[in-house]
Amino acid sequence: MTVLALDSVRLTYPDGDRRLTALDAVSLDVAAGELLAVAGPSGSGKSSLLAVAATLSRPDSGQVVVAGRDTTRLSDKERTALRREHIGIVFQQSNLLGSLTALEQLLVVEHLRGGPVRAARERAGALLDSVGLDAAKRARRPHQLSGGERQRVNIARALFGRPAVLLVDEPTSALDHERGAQIVDLLARVTAEHGTATVMVTHDRALMARADRLLDMTDGRLAVVPTPAVRS
Amino acid sequence: MFVALRDIRFAKGRFALMGVVVTLITTLVVFLYGLTGGLGRDASSAVDELPVTDIVFGAPAGAAAEVSFSSSTISAAQAAAWARTPGVGSAEPLGVAMTRAAGATAAGSVSLFGGSADLLPPLLSGSAPRDGQVAVSRSVADTYGVGPGGTLGLGTEKVTVSGITATRSYGHAATVWTTLATWQRISGQRQPTVLAVRRSGADLGAADAARGTRTVARGDALVGIDGYQAEHLSLQMIQVFLFAVSALVTGAFFTVWTVQRKPDVAVLKAIGASSGYLVRDALAQALAVLGGGALLGGAIGAGGGAVAASAVPFAVGPATVAVPVAVMVLLGLAGSALAIARITSVDPLTALGANR
Numbered sequence: 001m002t003v004l005a006l007d008s009v010r011l012t013y014p015d016g017d018r019r020l021t022a023l024d025a026v027s028l029d030v031a032a033g034e035l036l037a038v039a040g041p042s043g044s045g046k047s048s049l050l051a052v053a054a055t056l057s058r059p060d061s062g063q064v065v066v067a068g069r070d071t072t073r074l075s076d077k078e079r080t081a082l083r084r085e086h087i088g089i090v091f092q093q094s095n096l097l098g099s100l101t102a103l104e105q106l107l108v109v110e111h112l113r114g115g116p117v118r119a120a121r122e123r124a125g126a127l128l129d130s131v132g133l134d135a136a137k138r139a140r141r142p143h144q145l146s147g148g149e150r151q152r153v154n155i156a157r158a159l160f161g162r163p164a165v166l167l168v169d170e171p172t173s174a175l176d177h178e179r180g181a182q183i184v185d186l187l188a189r190v191t192a193e194h195g196t197a198t199v200m201v202t203h204d205r206a207l208m209a210r211a212d213r214l215l216d217m218t219d220g221r222l223a224v225v226p227t228p229a230v231r232s
Numbered sequence: 233m234f235v236a237l238r239d240i241r242f243a244k245g246r247f248a249l250m251g252v253v254v255t256l257i258t259t260l261v262v263f264l265y266g267l268t269g270g271l272g273r274d275a276s277s278a279v280d281e282l283p284v285t286d287i288v289f290g291a292p293a294g295a296a297a298e299v300s301f302s303s304s305t306i307s308a309a310q311a312a313a314w315a316r317t318p319g320v321g322s323a324e325p326l327g328v329a330m331t332r333a334a335g336a337t338a339a340g341s342v343s344l345f346g347g348s349a350d351l352l353p354p355l356l357s358g359s360a361p362r363d364g365q366v367a368v369s370r371s372v373a374d375t376y377g378v379g380p381g382g383t384l385g386l387g388t389e390k391v392t393v394s395g396i397t398a399t400r401s402y403g404h405a406a407t408v409w410t411t412l413a414t415w416q417r418i419s420g421q422r423q424p425t426v427l428a429v430r431r432s433g434a435d436l437g438a439a440d441a442a443r444g445t446r447t448v449a450r451g452d453a454l455v456g457i458d459g460y461q462a463e464h465l466s467l468q469m470i471q472v473f474l475f476a477v478s479a480l481v482t483g484a485f486f487t488v489w490t491v492q493r494k495p496d497v498a499v500l501k502a503i504g505a506s507s508g509y510l511v512r513d514a515l516a517q518a519l520a521v522l523g524g525g526a527l528l529g530g531a532i533g534a535g536g537g538a539v540a541a542s543a544v545p546f547a548v549g550p551a552t553v554a555v556p557v558a559v560m561v562l563l564g565l566a567g568s569a570l571a572i573a574r575i576t577s578v579d580p581l582t583a584l585g586a587n588r
Contacts, residue, residue, distance in 0.1 A: 047584055056502060056581045077506065084504025095499045095583055097235065099242030104234075111234040112505050141242070157503070169584055 003164045003197035004030040004053060009062035011048050011220075022048035023059065024220040030197040032164070035188050037208040038201045039225070040217035046201035049217065050167050053199060054089055055079040067164045084112055088158030088196070090187075092170040094150035096142040102128060102153045103138040106160040113161065124160060130193075131156045131186060148179040155186060159194055166191065168200035172207055184210050235500070236517035239493075250485050251525040254564065257478045258529025259536070261471060261556040266537040268467040269547030271404075275463065276454045278343060278402040279328075282351055286436070287453035288314060288323065288427035289446045297446035299456040301328050305423045310443050314427050319434030324348050325424035327415040330405060334385035335376025342372060343402035344386065346415020351428055353409070358395025361410050365394040371406040384408070387418045403457055404545075426453075471556075475563050483567030486518055490574050494582075501580035510575045518568035522561045530557040 011023040022045045030036050040046050051057040052064055055071045064071045067086040071079055083089075096105050106124035107117050128138055131152040142150055151171060158166055168187060172180030184200075188210035191198040200211065208214055214225040240247045273280075279287070279301075289304040291297040297304065306325060314323035327346035333339065345351075349360040352367060358380035361367045366384060368376075373396045378384050382393045386408065400407040412424060429447070436447045448456075455461045490497075497510055530553045537548040 051581055051584055054502070054584070056584060080501070080504055080506050083502065087504075089502055089584075091499070091502075091583060095495070097496050097499065099235070099238045104238065108234055108500075109503060112500075112503065112509065117234065161504070 001032050002029045003032050003067060004028075004199065005063070005065040006049075006053065007063040007065070009052055009059045009064060011045075011052055011057060011059045021220050023052065026052075026062070026220070026222050028215065028222060030165070030199055032197050033192055033195045034212045035191040035198045035200065035210065036213045036215065037211035038199060038215045038217055038222070039203065039205050039208060040201075041203060044217045045220040046203075046217050047169065048220070050089075050169050050199065050201055053165070054087055054167050055083055084161065086164045088161060088163035088166045090151075090155050090158045090166065090168040090171055092173055094142065094147075094154040094174075096150055096153060096157075098142055101139050101141055102133060102145065102149075105142075105153050105157045109157060109160045124156075127156045127160055128153065131159075131190070132182075147174050148182065151175065151179075151183050152186065155183070155190065159190055159196070162194070163196060166194075166196040166198040168198060170202055171200065172202065172204060177206075180204070180207055184208075233513060233516040233520075235496075236513045236520070239517060240520060246489075247521055250482070251521050251528075253481055254478065254522055254525025254560065255529040255532070257474055257481070258526045258557060258560045259533045261474050261478075261560060262530055262533025262553055263537060263540075264467060264471050264474065265552045265556045266533070266541075266546045266548050267544065268464065268471070269549075269552050270541070270545030271467065272454075272460075272464055273547055274401050274404050274545040275460045276402065276457055278345060278353075278400040278407040279453055279457065280450065281353065281400065282326075282428055282450060283430075284322075284324070284351070284428040284450060285431045286429040286447050286449055287456075288429055288440075289448070289453075289456065290426070290444070297440075297444060299446060299448055299453060300458075301425055301456045302458050304425050304456070305421075306425065306427055306445075307423060310445055311424070311427060313443050314429065314439065314445070317434050317439050319432055320439075321430040321432055322350070323427045323429045324351055325412055326351060326426050326428045327412055327419060327421065328402065328425040329415070329419035329421065330403060331387045331418060332385075333372070333376060333408065335372075335378045336382070337377030338375050339385075340375070341405045342386070343405040343407045344415060344418060345402070345407055345409050346412045346419070346424070347409075347428065348412070351409075353397040353400050353407075356396045356398060358393070361394040361414070363411050363413050364391060365414070366391045366408045366410045367395040367397050368393055368408050369399045369401070369406045370396055371399045371401070372408055375406070387420075389414075389418050391418075403459070475559055478560055479563040479567035481567075482518070482522060482564040483571050486514070486568040486571035487574075490514070490571050494574075494578050497575055497578045498580050498583040501578060502583040507576040511572055514572040514575060515565065515569065518565055518572065519561070522564040522568070526557045526560045526564070529560070530554075 009026045012019040110120040184207045216223045216225045290306040329344045331344045333342040534553045
C-alpha cells in the first residue's frame with residue numbers, strides 16, 4: 001500500500017535574479033515496509049526531496065500525498081499536525097535536544113501529541129533497547145553519547161510516534177564505515193518491523209545494498225537504478 | 233513545560249543567575265515600596281486620616297488660593313460662609329503648624345494641629361484636650377517621655393498633656409493636637425490654616441468661586457504638604473526605573489536564550505511541535521524564573537523591611553509586597569514575551585541539512 005506519493009513535484013528557490021530548480025517533475029511512490037534509497041551528489045536535490053516529503057517545503061507545483069492526504073492543500077498548522085502524527089524524521093546530524101536524556105528525547109514526542117508521558121516510558125525504553133542503546137545509557141544526555149549512539153536515539157525518536165513515513169537524511173555522514181553500515185542495517189530492520197515507508201537519502205552508494213529500491217537524483221531529477229536483486 | 237523544566241535543570245547556572253537578578257531587583261523594589269509607603273505615611277497621616285471628605289484652602293487677601301498648607305489661611309468670614317453652604321455637613325477650622333517641643337527626655341520638632349475634638353485621632357488613653365492642654369501621638373509620648381497629666385513645652389508655652397492618641401505625623405514630624413485657641417497662642421497665628429469639611433453633594437466650584445477658596449478631596453490635599461509630592465514622585469520614579477530595568481534585563485536574557493535555542497526550536501517544529509506549544513513552553517519557563525525570583529525577593533524585602541521598620545519609616549503589608557512582586561512578574565513576562573515571539577519565526581526547514 002502506497003503511503004508516500006510525490007507526483008510531478010517541482011520546487012524552485014530564488015537565486016539572485018533567477019530561480020534555481022531544486023526538484024523537476026519528481027514522482028515517486030513508497031509503500032509501507034519499503035526502504036527506498038535516493039542517491040546523488042551534493043546539490044542534486046536530495047535534501048529538497050526530503051523537505052518536500054516532510055512537508056517542511058511547499059512545492060511550486062505537483063502533489064505530495066502522505067497517509068492519503070494531499071499535503072500541498074494543507075495549512076501550516078495542518079502540516080505541523082501531519083508531521084506529528086504520520087512522519088518521522090531521522091536528521092543528518094542527530095539534532096538531539098541538549099537538555100534531554102536519551103529516554104526523554106522520545107518522551108517529548110509523546111508530550112507533543114498530548115499523550116501520557118509517564119505511561120510512555122516503558123515503550124520508549126523498549127524502543128531504545130530495540131535500536132541497540134544500552135539501558136544504562138538511557139539517562140545520558142547527547143554530549144555523553146557517542147556519534148553512533150546519538151544516531152540510534154535519533155532513529156528511535158523518529159519511530160516513537162509510530163509514523164507511516166520515515167524520512168532519513170544522510171544517516172551515516174557523521175559515522176565511520178562500520179558504524180554507518182550498522183545504522184543502515186538498523187534502518188532496514190525497523191522499516192520491516194514497523195512497516196514504515198522509508199526514504200533514505202545519501203551520497204554513499206556503498207551503503208545502499210540493504211535498500212529495497214534505489215533511485216538516482218541528478219540536477220533535481222530522479223532516475224531508477226537497478227538494484228543488485230533486480231540485476232540478478 | 234516538558235522541555236522548559238529540563239532546560240532549566242540542564243542550564244541551571246544561567247537560570248540561577250537570572251533568578252538571582254530578579255530576586256535582587258524585587259527585593260530593592262519591595263524596599264522602595266515599603267519606604268515610599270512609610271515616608272508617605274510619615275509625611276501625611278495627620279491629614280490623610282482626618283475624618284472628613286474635603287480640605288478647603290484659603291489665601292491672604294489679594295492672593296489666589298492654592299493647595300498649600302504653608303501658604304493657606306482661612307478668614308472668619310470664609311469659615312462662616314462654608315459652614316452655611318448647602319450640602320456641607322460641617323466645616324471645622326483646622327490650624328496646622330510646625331513647632332519645637334521639649335519634654336522630659338528629648339527636644340525636637342513636632343507638628344501642631346489645632347481644631348475641634350471631632351478631628352482628633354482615636355484616643356488611646358486620657359481625654360480630648362481643652363484649652364491649655366494637648367493630646368500627643370503615641371510616638372511623641374514615647375520620644376519626649378510624657379503621658380497624661382505631664383507637661384510638654386511647645387514653643388514658648390508649657391501645656392498639660394490630656395491624652396495620648398494613635399500615632400499621626402505631618403511633614404515627618406509627629407503630631408500634637410490641641411484646641412484652635414491654644415494652637416493660635418502657640419503658633420502665633422490668628423487664623424486657622426484650612427477648613428476640614430464633611431460634604432454630601434455641595435457644589436464646590438460655586439462655593440470656592442464665591443468665597444475665594446480652593447477645595448480638594450482629602451487625598452488630593454496631601455500634595456499641599458511641603459515636599460510631599462517631590463518626595464513621592466522621586467521614589468515612584470525610582471520604582472518605575474527599576475521595573476523598566478527588570479523588564480529589559482529579563483527580555484535581554486530571554487532574547488539571548490531564544491537565539492541560542494533556535495536550532496532546538498527548529499527540530500521541535502520539524503517533529504511536529506506547534507508554535508503555540510513552543511511559546512507556551514517558553515513562557516512557562518520565563519514564569520518559573522520570574523515567579524521564583526520575585527517571590528524570593530518579595531520575602532526577603534518583606535522580612536528586611538519588617539526589621540528596618542524600627543529604624544526607618546517603612547510600611548510593610550500584603551499590598552506593599554504583593555503589588556511589586558506581581559508587577560515584576562508581569563513586566564518581566566512582557567519583556568520575555570517580546571523575545572519569545574521570535575520562536576514563531578523559526579523555520580523548521582533549518583533542522584534539515586548541514587546548516588545547523
